[in-house]
Amino acid sequence: MRLSKDHYWWMGLTDGDMEGVWQWYDTDERPTFTDFMPGDAGNHNAEDCAVFCSDYDYRWADYACSIKNSPLCEARGHECGASIVG
Numbered sequence: 001m002r003l004s005k006d007h008y009w010w011m012g013l014t015d016g017d018m019e020g021v022w023q024w025y026d027t028d029e030r031p032t033f034t035d036f037m038p039g040d041a042g043n044h045n046a047e048d049c050a051v052f053c054s055d056y057d058y059r060w061a062d063y064a065c066s067i068k069n070s071p072l073c074e075a076r077g078h079e080c081g082a083s084i085v086g
Contacts (some may be wrong), residue, residue, distance in 0.1 A: 010069040013050035015062070019043065022050060031045070036060040 012025045020042030023030055034041065037056040044062045051069055053061035065071065 007054040008063060008067075008069045010051050010063075010071050011060075012071070014032055014048050014065065015042065015050075015061075016048040016065065019045060019048075024075040036061060036062070 013022050013031060016021050017023065017028075021030070022034065022041075033052075036050070037053070037059045040056075040061050042062065045056050047062040047064050049063050049065040049069065050060050051063045052058045054064070055061075
């Protein structure tokens, strides 16, 4: 990711339904793991998408969904054969 020109990658995680309650976009399941930068996981009403953030050494950030971010992977959760961390 460090060699790519983009600075943020959306991972499919959102708190759009309830602020601070993170869920996978396609399954509504809550993640079992998070890596948000301290102080950046909630209470930002206009920021509902979790992204890998280059400014935070690729820790997660709460970011506005209205800003176009590259998806990290375009597979639905149920299409992945292996266990997904998160």
